Amino acid sequence: MSATALAAPATPAPARRLDPLALLALPGLAFLGVVFLLPLLLLLWSSIRGAEGFSLQGYVRVLGDPYYVGVIGASLQLGLVTTLGALLLGYPAAFALARAKGGWQVLLFALVFLPLTVSIIVKSFGWGIVLRRDGILNWAMLNLGLIERPVRMIFTEGALYAGMINVFLPFMVLPIYSVVRMMDPRLPDAAATLGASPWFRFTRVTLPLSLPGVVAGVSLVFSLAVAAYVTPSLLMGDRYMTMSMVMAKAFLNLRDWQLGAAMAAVLLAVAAFVVVGASVLQRRLGGR
Amino acid sequence: MTGMAALQQAGHLTVAGASKRFGAALVLDDLSLAVAKGEFVSLLGPSGCGKTTLLRCIAGLLRPDAGHISVAGRDITTLPAHRRNVGVVFQNYALFPHLTVAENIAFGLRAQGVSKSESAPRVAEALALVRMTEHAGKPVTALSGGQQQRVAVARALVVRPSLLLLDEPFSALDRKLRETMQVELKHLLREVGITAIFVTHDQEEALVVSDRIAVMNAGRIEQLADPATLYGRPASLYVLDFVGQSTRLAGQVTEAAGGMLAVQTALGPVRAPGQFAPGSRVVVAVRPEAVVLGEAAENRIAARVREVSFLGSRTQLHLDLPEEGEDRGVVELPRLPEGIGPGSAVTLAFREADTMVFPAP
Amino acid sequence: MERLGLGIAWTALVLVILFLLLPIVVVIPVSFTEATVFRFPPEGFSLQWYAKIRNVDGLLGALWLSARIAALATALSLLLGTLCAIALVRGAVPGAAAITTFMVSPLMLPGLVLGIALLQAAREVGLRDAWWSLLLAHVVITMPFVMRTVLGSLSLFDFAMVDAARTLGCSYPVALWRVLVPNILPGFVSGALFAFIASFDNYPVSMFLVDVRTKTLPIQLLNYLEISPDPTLAAVSTGLIGLTVLVLILCDRLVGLRRMASI
Ligand SMILES: Nc1ncnc2c1ncn2[C@@H]1O[C@H](COP(=O)(O)OP(=O)(O)OP(=O)(O)O)[C@@H](O)[C@H]1O
Ligand SMILES: [Mg+2]
Numbered sequence: 001m002s003a004t005a006l007a008a009p010a011t012p013a014p015a016r017r018l019d020p021l022a023l024l025a026l027p028g029l030a031f032l033g034v035v036f037l038l039p040l041l042l043l044l045w046s047s048i049r050g051a052e053g054f055s056l057q058g059y060v061r062v063l064g065d066p067y068y069v070g071v072i073g074a075s076l077q078l079g080l081v082t083t084l085g086a087l088l089l090g091y092p093a094a095f096a097l098a099r100a101k102g103g104w105q106v107l108l109f110a111l112v113f114l115p116l117t118v119s120i121i122v123k124s125f126g127w128g129i130v131l132r133r134d135g136i137l138n139w140a141m142l143n144l145g146l147i148e149r150p151v152r153m154i155f156t157e158g159a160l161y162a163g164m165i166n167v168f169l170p171f172m173v174l175p176i177y178s179v180v181r182m183m184d185p186r187l188p189d190a191a192a193t194l195g196a197s198p199w200f201r202f203t204r205v206t207l208p209l210s211l212p213g214v215v216a217g218v219s220l221v222f223s224l225a226v227a228a229y230v231t232p233s234l235l236m237g238d239r240y241m242t243m244s245m246v247m248a249k250a251f252l253n254l255r256d257w258q259l260g261a262a263m264a265a266v267l268l269a270v271a272a273f274v275v276v277g278a279s280v281l282q283r284r285l286g287g288r
Numbered sequence: 289m290t291g292m293a294a295l296q297q298a299g300h301l302t303v304a305g306a307s308k309r310f311g312a313a314l315v316l317d318d319l320s321l322a323v324a325k326g327e328f329v330s331l332l333g334p335s336g337c338g339k340t341t342l343l344r345c346i347a348g349l350l351r352p353d354a355g356h357i358s359v360a361g362r363d364i365t366t367l368p369a370h371r372r373n374v375g376v377v378f379q380n381y382a383l384f385p386h387l388t389v390a391e392n393i394a395f396g397l398r399a400q401g402v403s404k405s406e407s408a409p410r411v412a413e414a415l416a417l418v419r420m421t422e423h424a425g426k427p428v429t430a431l432s433g434g435q436q437q438r439v440a441v442a443r444a445l446v447v448r449p450s451l452l453l454l455d456e457p458f459s460a461l462d463r464k465l466r467e468t469m470q471v472e473l474k475h476l477l478r479e480v481g482i483t484a485i486f487v488t489h490d491q492e493e494a495l496v497v498s499d500r501i502a503v504m505n506a507g508r509i510e511q512l513a514d515p516a517t518l519y520g521r522p523a524s525l526y527v528l529d530f531v532g533q534s535t536r537l538a539g540q541v542t543e544a545a546g547g548m549l550a551v552q553t554a555l556g557p558v559r560a561p562g563q564f565a566p567g568s569r570v571v572v573a574v575r576p577e578a579v580v581l582g583e584a585a586e587n588r589i590a591a592r593v594r595e596v597s598f599l600g601s602r603t604q605l606h607l608d609l610p611e612e613g614e615d616r617g618v619v620e621l622p623r624l625p626e627g628i629g630p631g632s633a634v635t636l637a638f639r640e641a642d643t644m645v646f647p648a649p
Numbered sequence: 650m651e652r653l654g655l656g657i658a659w660t661a662l663v664l665v666i667l668f669l670l671l672p673i674v675v676v677i678p679v680s681f682t683e684a685t686v687f688r689f690p691p692e693g694f695s696l697q698w699y700a701k702i703r704n705v706d707g708l709l710g711a712l713w714l715s716a717r718i719a720a721l722a723t724a725l726s727l728l729l730g731t732l733c734a735i736a737l738v739r740g741a742v743p744g745a746a747a748i749t750t751f752m753v754s755p756l757m758l759p760g761l762v763l764g765i766a767l768l769q770a771a772r773e774v775g776l777r778d779a780w781w782s783l784l785l786a787h788v789v790i791t792m793p794f795v796m797r798t799v800l801g802s803l804s805l806f807d808f809a810m811v812d813a814a815r816t817l818g819c820s821y822p823v824a825l826w827r828v829l830v831p832n833i834l835p836g837f838v839s840g841a842l843f844a845f846i847a848s849f850d851n852y853p854v855s856m857f858l859v860d861v862r863t864k865t866l867p868i869q870l871l872n873y874l875e876i877s878p879d880p881t882l883a884a885v886s887t888g889l890i891g892l893t894v895l896v897l898i899l900c901d902r903l904v905g906l907r908r909m910a911s912i
Contacts, residue, residue, distance in 0.1 A: 022740035022741060022742040022743075023740075024732040024735050025732070025733045025740070025742055025748060027733075028730055028792070029752075031788065032792065035786075035788070036755060036763070037751075038770065039770035040763075042773065043762070043769055089661055091661075092657050093664075093665040095658045099655075099658075108666065112665065112669065114893065114894065115669040119850045119889055120850055120852065121850075121871055121874070122890065126674075126675050130675055134686075134688040135675075136675050139690065166668060169668070223758075226759075229760065230852050230853065230867075234871075234874075247761050247762070248761060251768075252856075252857075267759045268758070268759065271757055271759055274757060275750070275754055279750050283746070347816050348815075348816075369816050370817075370820050370821075370823075370824075376812070376813065376816040378809045380807070382813040383810075384810060384828055384832075395814070395827075399819045400817075
């Protein structure tokens with residue numbers, strides 16, 4: 001019996017066929033394919049389509065005009081400053097949050113979480129109340145004797161950065177928090193028993209281990225901030241044009257589809273770069 | 289089909305010619321197995337040899353590509369898992385974290401539509417059986433490893449299954465606890481009188497707990513026998529290697545007469561019982577406790593002590609054999625003789641009757 | 650040094666929380682002011698702005714529309730997203746990593762770009778109905794939140810538990826219902842909550858898809874803010890904040906807030 005079994009495989013191996021469970025992914029994939037990917041491709045297509053056939057006119061207008069190049073620069077700068085500010089504030093805060101004990105952690109977590117669930121319009125509106133000439137900040141500083149008369153804060157760049165950081169900070173804190181919380185607190189201790197100084201422990205053990213959270217937070221905040229529309233338009237209006245604001249203007253006011261589509265493509269490229277970069281980084285970090 | 293009928297008569301559980309493929313890999317290869325009622329059988333084999341796959345087929349969680357499975361004379365090959373009444377203790381227990389200890393144990397009864405009032409005393413009984421009564425209300429996540437294991441056993445037993453399958457139930461426990469739980473489980477299962485199949489890759493564990501052991505190799509059962517036979521008369525070199533230790537020598541049969549063989553090895557002639565044609569290439573082997581130092585038996589070979597291991601009740605010598613290589617021999621003695629240590633030259637002696645012969649691989 | 654680090658971390662956390670809450674909390678006293686402007690500190694106490702909410706054109710209608718769209722979009726993406734997540738975790742899906750990235754990528758995509766793309770596509774295929782294009786768009790917006798959370802909790806789930814339930818007498822669907830569902834419920838609830846909020850609060854995508862009669866709440870609010878900024882808006886905001894706190898408490902009771910951290 002075993003001799004015949006050895007002589008020839010009993011049944012030919014079945015051809016590799018698709019796992020039926022894999023088919024469950026299809027409805028969702030098909031939906032996003034039609035309602036998400038296809039429209040994006042269509043938009044890109046229209047950015048290279050002029051009145052008569054193929055044309056790069058839109059891109060020439062966007063990338064050749066110092067004004068629009070300035071807008072792109074301003075958007076990137078806004079994204080960078082917001083991300084940096086959120087990281088500097090959020091990283092240590094996420095650590096404290098992850099290391100908080102029991103009931104405290106629930107409470108503190110809820111306090112960080114709540115702003116995320118409040119409408120961005122409400123927050124921007126509230127930020128306006130804080131910064132107004134007769135707002136809470138001026139009132140507090142006047143009463144403390146820090147200033148003689150109310151200072152103008154709203155519609156300044158500083159106010160814009162503060163407002164942006166305010167809106168996007170939770171997107172930095174939460175991913176870092178969830179990575180740090182999962183981190184084994186004995187690892188830095190283990191490093192300590194090997195004679196590592198606190199600084200060495202932080203830079204060689206804690207920091208690298210928390211990097212996946214940082215990558216997630218940074219990529220999320222940057223891609224959200226660089227494309228922000230509501231907060232900059234409420235806090236600065238036309239004084240600080242971002243790519244999103246140019247796009248909105250091009251489509252809604254100027255009805256200049258070519259310009260809008262080209263600007264959209266540039267913004268899309270930035271976003272795609274961040275998404276792909278982050279996932280490559282993430283896989284690298286995960287692979288270690 | 290006649291083979292199937294014969295198997296069915298032999299056992300409470302019978303697996304006849306089961307095969308299972310995953311892609312190109314043949315994980316169960318025409319495997320047959322019969323287990324008698326009330327028997328405790330271990331499946332022993334290296335990682336990946338198909339133990340879990342066989343259990344899953346018996347439990348109905350997997351359908352074999354070919355072959356039949358029957359319990360108590362009834363063919364259950366096509367019966368879905370939830371109608372087989374086969375209890376399973378899973379590898380990492382698979383306790384339900386959203387339920388308490390008592391709710392976990394009651395789960396099967398509730399699923400089978402047993403009323404609350406009727407299930408309560410049975411759950412209490414099962415809790416008492418595994419000595420977990422005082423933990424009834426705890427969430428299972430709050431239990432230690434040994435306690436979780438007991439809950440998993442109680443959960444599987446409370447539905448009064450016709451068969452209990454255990455997939456490496458002790459692998460997550462530390463050595464001390466594992467040893468206590470092994471004895472405890474053996475005792476418990478005998479008390480309940482259930483037929484059980486127990487998967488392990490730990491040979492000592494298999495020897496301790498089971499009535500019979502099935503040694504598996506690449507989707508087939510290599511030998512199914514009681515522990516003493518398995519150890520004393522292994523059916524193949526594979527089983528010899530997998531269960532226990534041995535000293536082995538390669539050789540060639542020079543003479544065969546009256547069931548006795550003379551084998552020429554690099555270390556000299558050895559005689560052993562067996563049926564081989566003269567000229568066959570073979571491996572002769574002897575278990576460590578069958579060997580003495582000196583000249584007190586028929587077969588003798590020279591060796592050099594490599595390392596001495598004190599095991600408490602016994603002492604083990606690991607030996608270098610000239611021509612064969614380093615660390616090729618092992619001897620077990622009640623105590624270490626005076627003057628023997630690493631580097632000593634010794635003579636090993638063992639009886640012809642204790643010498644085993646296998647075809648060379 | 651160790652203590653210095655901890656001190657910095659705790660100070661940062663306290664600052665972060667104060668900073669985050671500031672613009673939310675200031676809205677509340679302003680909503681009770683007697684004055685017709687937002688001046689701080691608010692003068693007197695009155696509920697007049699709350700009474701005025703009813704009179705604001707289209708506000709309640711917008712609230713109702715946003716709630717309906719958010720609920721429907723959430724339900725749809727829960728359905729599609731969960732199926733997809735099951736396939737990714739349990740099935741042998743070729744290119745699973747790429748598919749996961751694709752399914753969550755709308756989260757990182759500039760909202761306006763998505764809005765414009767959808768507007769253009771809707772025109773291309775002749776979909777003129779604002780309600781339907783809003784719903785489709787919001788399913789896209791909510792999908793990443795559902796995917797992330799459901800994928801997360803599914804990959805933590807030990808499917809041996811489903812086998813255990815089956816050997817104990819549950820058929821496959823019943824086993825899924827009694828073991829899988831209770832265990833991944835937190836993922837579901839937090840995914841649903843995030844999805845609902847993302848849809849309910851969306852401005853940049855919706856702004857291209859609304860029409861005169863079909864306006865979502867954020868659009869209507871911003872409109873109102875631009876046309877007649879008065880403390881009515883503070884009253885509406887306070888109401889929304891109260892609602893959010895209520896929902897959060899509910900979710901905490903249901904599944905525990907901390908389990909919902911994974912955005
Ligand atoms: N669902 C599956 N799909 C594909 N291959 C599988 C599947 N289940 C098991 N295998 C393969 O079948 C072989 C046998 O697996 P099985 O789990 O039965 O081994 P095992 O003897 O229980 O090993 P271990 O001691 O490690 O638990 C392995 O090579 C495994 O990779
Ligand atoms: Mg196994």
